């Protein structure tokens with residue numbers, strides 16, 4: 717990991733990976749961004765390819 721954190725747009729549900737929270741959604745440019753890093757790490761969501 718390179719310190720990437722995961723964020724999801726609450727409007728269009730686009731998921732973004734960035735070291736810091738984006739000021740706005742990369743897709744719809746709304747500012748309603750939520751960090752989901754902890755959700756993903758406690759889930760099996762991104763761990764399936766690692767084995």
Ligand SMILES: [Zn+2]
Nearest residue numbers: 725728741744
């Ligand atoms: Zn969006």
